[in-house]
Amino acid sequence: xxxSVSLAAFTGPLATLRWDDGTRASVEEPxxxxxxxxxxxxxxxxxxxxxxxxIALRHDEDALDSVxxxxxxxxxxxxxxxxxxWRPLFYRIxxxxxxxxxxxxxxxxxxxxxxxxxxSQDDPIADEFAAVPDRAPxxxxxLATDQAMQVLERSLADLPGRQQEAFMLRVFEGMDVAQxxxxxxxxxxxxxTHYSRAVHTLREQLGVAW
Amino acid sequence: MSDNFEDKARALFEDSVERLDARTRSxxxxxxxxxxxxxxxxAARRRWIWAPAGGFAVAAVVAVGIVLSSGRTPPSPGPAxxxxxxxVADSENLDLLQDQDVEFYAWLDEQ
Numbered sequence: 001x002x003x004s005v006s007l008a009a010f011t012g013p014l015a016t017l018r019w020d021d022g023t024r025a026s027v028e029e030p031x032x033x034x035x036x037x038x039x040x041x042x043x044x045x046x047x048x049x050x051x052x053x054x055i056a057l058r059h060d061e062d063a064l065d066s067v068x069x070x071x072x073x074x075x076x077x078x079x080x081x082x083x084x085x086w087r088p089l090f091y092r093i094x095x096x097x098x099x100x101x102x103x104x105x106x107x108x109x110x111x112x113x114x115x116x117x118x119x120s121q122d123d124p125i126a127d128e129f130a131a132v133p134d135r136a137p138x139x140x141x142x143l144a145t146d147q148a149m150q151v152l153e154r155s156l157a158d159l160p161g162r163q164q165e166a167f168m169l170r171v172f173e174g175m176d177v178a179q180x181x182x183x184x185x186x187x188x189x190x191x192x193t194h195y196s197r198a199v200h201t202l203r204e205q206l207g208v209a210w
Numbered sequence: 211m212s213d214n215f216e217d218k219a220r221a222l223f224e225d226s227v228e229r230l231d232a233r234t235r236s237x238x239x240x241x242x243x244x245x246x247x248x249x250x251x252x253a254a255r256r257r258w259i260w261a262p263a264g265g266f267a268v269a270a271v272v273a274v275g276i277v278l279s280s281g282r283t284p285p286s287p288g289p290a291x292x293x294x295x296x297x298v299a300d301s302e303n304l305d306l307l308q309d310q311d312v313e314f315y316a317w318l319d320e321q
Binding site for chain 1: 215216218219220222223224226227230231234237239241242244245246248249250296315
């Protein structure tokens with residue numbers, strides 16, 4: 001199990017301290033507990049966080065970088081906060097990273113528009129293997145599920161940023177309105193508005209396909 | 211209707227999460243390990259933050275000790291030293307020495 005492997009690697013030196021000196025164990029124990037709790041928390045959300053970042057950015061590496069940055073920032077600045085606060089804080093950091101990345105891309109796109117001879121290094125189709133079709137036969141229902149998800153991803157990606165955030169946090173992450181407001185850094189009323197508009201737009205776009 | 215739509219979206223999303231490829235899972239695990247390392251480094255940094263404070267405290271104690279010890283009165287001289295001082299400071303003895311015949315003392319020394 002990946003979680004236990006990472007925790008064992010992390011707790012090695014601290015465990016040694018505990019065996020050497022019983023007095024120091026009481027000093028290190030809160031750090032151990034904090035690391036264990038953070039490990040469990042990150043393991044529980046990392047895959048969903050990656051998928052949400054991937055939908056927003058449409059790029060695997062950018063999504064991975066954003067999730068990793070969010071993890072590091074959470075551990076560095078908010079690791080000592082109560083664990084109940086971690087989820088909205090993590091998603092707030094992640095959404096900021098996603099917006100930073102989107103801003104960088106817009107700037108790059110403007111520069112590329114002025115210099116058409118240059119090719120962007122962050123080409124979304126940089127991975128040659130991504131374009132290779134999978135030869136393994138997919139069951140028909142799995143294929144239908146994949147296609148439905150692709151349609152949903154495209155529609156979500158076309159939504160305005162705040163509507164996209166509100167929808168993903170409410171539906172995919174299962175946050176209530178208050179938690180979503182904390183994660184988005186806005187009022188609960190704004191969350192309701194963004195969410196309602198997102199659902200309305202998606203239902204209009206996906207109505208026929210769904 | 212809205213619930214059906216949201217339920218379907220959630221189910222599709224969860225399915226795509228469960229079927230993440232091994233490479234992405236591995237990279238996410240590595241990212242998590244780096245974040246956990248950051249917790250360890252942060253704890254070590256916090257411990258070292260107290261080191262300068264401890265150094266300042268020791269320096270302050272030493273400085274206070276030096277100041278207190280320098281403020282003490284010097285030890286009083288013994289009775290023998292006081293007698294010597296009186297003899298040297300006694301102007302009458304000096305006059306007596308000047309009045310004596312120095313040549314007589316030089317002759318006496320040669321005998």
